Amino acid sequence: xxxxxxxxxxxxxxxxxxxxxxxxxxxxxxxxxxxxxxxxxxxxxxxxxxxxxxxxxxxxxxxxxxxxxxxxxxxxxxxxxxxxxxxxxxxxxxxxxxxxxxxxxxxxxxxxxxxxxxxxx
Amino acid sequence: xxxxxxxxxxxxxxxxxxxxxxxxxxxxxxxxxxxxxxxxxxxxxxxxxxxxxxxxxxxxxxxxxxxxxxxxxxxxxxxxxxxxxxxxxxxxxxxxxxxxxxxxxxxxxxxxxxxxxxxxxxxxxxxxxxxxxxxxxxxxxxxxxxxxxxxxxxxxxxxxxxxxxxxxxxxxxxxxxxxxxxxxx
Numbered sequence: 160x161x162x163x164x165x166x167x168x169x170x171x172x173x174x175x176x177x178x179x180x181x182x183x184x185x186x187x188x189x190x191x192x193x194x195x196x197x198x199x200x201x202x203x204x205x206x207x208x209x210x211x212x213x214x215x216x217x218x219x220x221x222x223x224x225x226x227x228x229x230x231x232x233x234x235x236x237x238x239x240x241x242x243x244x245x246x247x248x249x250x251x252x253x254x255x256x257x258x259x260x261x262x263x264x265x266x267x268x269x270x271x272x273x274x275x276x277x278x279x280x
Numbered sequence: 281x282x283x284x285x286x287x288x289x290x291x292x293x294x295x296x297x298x299x300x301x302x303x304x305x306x307x308x309x310x311x312x313x314x315x316x317x318x319x320x321x322x323x324x325x326x327x328x329x330x331x332x333x334x335x336x337x338x339x340x341x342x343x344x345x346x347x348x349x350x351x352x353x354x355x356x357x358x359x360x361x362x363x364x365x366x367x368x369x370x371x372x373x374x375x376x377x378x379x380x381x382x383x384x385x386x387x388x389x390x391x392x393x394x395x396x397x398x399x400x401x402x403x404x405x406x407x408x409x410x411x412x413x414x415x416x417x418x419x420x421x422x423x424x425x426x427x428x429x430x431x432x433x434x435x436x437x438x439x440x441x442x443x444x445x446x447x448x449x450x451x452x453x454x455x456x457x458x459x460x461x462x463x464x465x
Contacts, residue, residue: 184424184425184428187421187425188425191418191421191422194418209384210377210380210381210384210385213377213378213384214378214384217378237360237363237364237367240357240360240361240364241361241364244357244360244361262364265364265367266367268368269367269368269371272368272371272375273371273374276371276374276375276378276379279379
């Protein structure tokens with residue numbers, strides 16, 4: 160374990176642990192349950208899955224809110240995963256910081272787009 | 281000499297050579313206390329292990345033994361990264377499919393015919409990759425959760441077994457859903 164404070168502090172070094180470990184698991188479990196819920200609705204459709212049935216699934220208010228929570232959960236889950244990947248393979252602090260910022264921008268953009276689609280219905 | 285007798289002799293020879301090396305090391309010029317400890321730990325009565333620094337992706341990595349659990353693990357990371365990169369495409373599919381009747385029809389036809397830019401079969405291949413990525417990531421993730429909650433699951437044999445189940449399930453389901461995607465049923 161290197162010295163990592165004061166002038167030797169690495170900007171994008173580790174200061175995390177149990178919170179993110181648990182957070183990834185909790186968000187994962189939530190998304191697994193969400194998958195089961197969507198799958199159940201898709202599989203119990205009478206006849207062909209046309210537009211009305213498919214859009215109908217996401218039109219219900221409770222479903223929109225659940226999907227909203229899942230989008231937040233996904234953003235956090237992916238962030239922890241990508242942060243770990245950059246941390247493992249990118250040693251240069253400047254490059255890692257840039258990749259982390261780009262990852263966050265990417266994720267937030269995707270989250271915003273999804274919410275826009277959801278609330279257009 | 282029988283084979284076992286020969287190997288016993290071999291082990292004895294290595295033991296004597298190692299002991300000689302340990303004694304030679306202990307007589308070298310003084311080093312810091314930390315260096316000394318590390319050296320003592322290093323020169324155990326065993327053949328010296330090869331050390332790898334600066335692992336080269338092309339010359340060293342392909343020569344590593346990759347157990348089943350390790351394969352599942354790196355695929356877990358790769359599938360996650362793949363979904364991260366294709367996230368806008370996933371959301372695009374959601375957007376087009378859910379926005380209106382017309383866009384829904386455009387969505388379903390994009391896979392059978394073409395969009396303006398990409399051929400239908402290419403879209404189907406990308407979708408298949410995403411299907412695999414999601415299935416593998418989900419099932420390997422559930423395997424992680426099981427290992428978190430069940431001490432018996434964290435043994436070498438159990439790890440190998442659950443890794444095999446993960447691969448069979450994820451690839452199997454990918455093939456089944458892929459067949460549906462490509463119109464087999």
